[in-house]
Amino acid sequence: MSVLAGRRSPGHLGEAVVHFNRALDAMASASSTVEVARALFDGLNKIQTEWLFDQTDQRISEVRGFQSMIRDGLQSEARDAFLQGQELQSFALLQPQIMNHDTLRRHRYRPDAEIDPSLVRDAQEEHKKLVTAYRELQASGNPDIEDRVLKRATELLYVVRSNIAHGEKTLYGPDTKKRERDETVCSVVVPLQRILFDLLLERPSRRLVAYGTLAPGQANHQVVAGLSGNWETCTLRGSIEPSRDLPVFSWNPGGMELDAHLFTSSQLPNSWARIDAFEGEAYKRRLVPARTETGIAIANVYLASRNR
Numbered sequence: 001m002s003v004l005a006g007r008r009s010p011g012h013l014g015e016a017v018v019h020f021n022r023a024l025d026a027m028a029s030a031s032s033t034v035e036v037a038r039a040l041f042d043g044l045n046k047i048q049t050e051w052l053f054d055q056t057d058q059r060i061s062e063v064r065g066f067q068s069m070i071r072d073g074l075q076s077e078a079r080d081a082f083l084q085g086q087e088l089q090s091f092a093l094l095q096p097q098i099m100n101h102d103t104l105r106r107h108r109y110r111p112d113a114e115i116d117p118s119l120v121r122d123a124q125e126e127h128k129k130l131v132t133a134y135r136e137l138q139a140s141g142n143p144d145i146e147d148r149v150l151k152r153a154t155e156l157l158y159v160v161r162s163n164i165a166h167g168e169k170t171l172y173g174p175d176t177k178k179r180e181r182d183e184t185v186c187s188v189v190v191p192l193q194r195i196l197f198d199l200l201l202e203r204p205s206r207r208l209v210a211y212g213t214l215a216p217g218q219a220n221h222q223v224v225a226g227l228s229g230n231w232e233t234c235t236l237r238g239s240i241e242p243s244r245d246l247p248v249f250s251w252n253p254g255g256m257e258l259d260a261h262l263f264t265s266s267q268l269p270n271s272w273a274r275i276d277a278f279e280g281e282a283y284k285r286r287l288v289p290a291r292t293e294t295g296i297a298i299a300n301v302y303l304a305s306r307n308r
Contacts, residue, residue: 003051003073003200007296010289012050013201014253017298019043020197021286023190028284033186034164034179040193041161047200067154069200071147078199083137083146087192088153092134094188098156099123101163101178111175126156160189205269207299209290211240211260212247214302223278229265234290234297236260244282248304251288262290262299272300281305 007013023039044066051069060068074082082088101109103123109115115123130152137145164182168175198205213220216231238255240247249258265271276285283302290297 002075002202003047003069004202004296004298005054007050008291010253010296011053012046013296013298014289016043016046016050016197016201017287017289019046024284024286032183033190034182037160037186037189037193038164040190040197041164044193044196044200047197063155063158066158067151070154070196071150074199078203079146079150082195082199083149085195087188087195088134088149090188091153091156091192092130094127094185097124097127097131098159098163098185099181100126100159101166110172111177112172126152126159130156157189157192160185201298204287204298204300205272206264206266207297208263208265208268208275209234209236209260209288209299209301210263211236211249211258211301215261220278223275224263224271227263227265227267227271229263229267232262232264232292234260234262234292236288236290236301238288243304248283249301250303251286251301253289257291260290262292262297268300 003013010017019039019042023036023043026036026039045062048062048065048069051073052065055068070082099120100123103125104115104119107119107122109119130149133145133148133152136142137149163178164186168179208214208224210216210218210224212218214224215221235257236249236251237257238250238252240249240258242248272285279285279302282305284305285300286303287298288301290299290301
């Protein structure tokens with residue numbers, strides 16, 4: 001069952017969207033990749049919380065819950081896209097391999113000393129397990145290995161999450177080497193987190209909510225009219241105010257319900273750069289929950305940028 005199945009209200013998914021948008025804002029302001037990854041981990045945790053409401057056993061550990069969500073929450077096409085994607089490959093084959101900082105600390109790791117090679121091997125154990133499973137899947141294509149790859153990938157993602165949560169503070173002073181390692185690791189983790197968001201939330205990258213001139217029958221509809229897809233009515237929560245004679249939407253989960261149009265198209269991912277350029281620097285594209293006749297859909301929408 002997908003995370004969105006049967007949802008009539010956003011619930012914790014609305015909070016997940018807030019964290020995702022915060023990550024995009026951090027990227028736009030050239031923040032560190034660690035800060036971006038931290039916001040995305042917070043968002044994935046909210047998706048997991050919402051998903052667990054439908055599960056029989058809600059007392060499972062965070063790691064097992066995350067593994068179960070990825071294994072059972074990704075539909076067949078989404079599962080294949082994750083396993084075959086460049087994002088997972090870059091994560092699995094990253095060099096040097098990711099070290100578990102808990103393992104380092106248990107063996108009295110000091111940031112000002114060279115790490116013993118045997119300790120490095122122990123600290124990279126989770127990463128080695130992912131590499132073994134991933135290479136076996138690549139070599140054989142055996143679907144029986146897929147669950148093992150998903151399990152190892154989620155285990156390693158939680159290692160990264162724990163690593164960046166610990167920060168750089170130690171009894172021996174700031175761990176600048178760890179900071180450098182975390183930045184390198186998060187440069188491949190962030191794309192993996194973003195594809196997980198997209199797949200778990202049923203491809204918001206393929207959805208656009210039009211509330212103004214991009215909507216059917218409006219002045220700038222030709223910008224998207226050439227794309228094949230489906231339009232349907234939807235509603236958003238928030239407000240629309242004029243700015244420079246153009247409507248600008250502000251999302252507010254407790255705001256008024258506003259009529260809009262939802263466009264779904266597999267051609268949108270390759271068209272965002274063009275549409276973004278058309279909208280210009282006065283707007284930023286972010287995610288919002290929209291209500292349709294069949295339930296909640298997470299989609300892209302254009303909001304006012306800070307400098308508007």
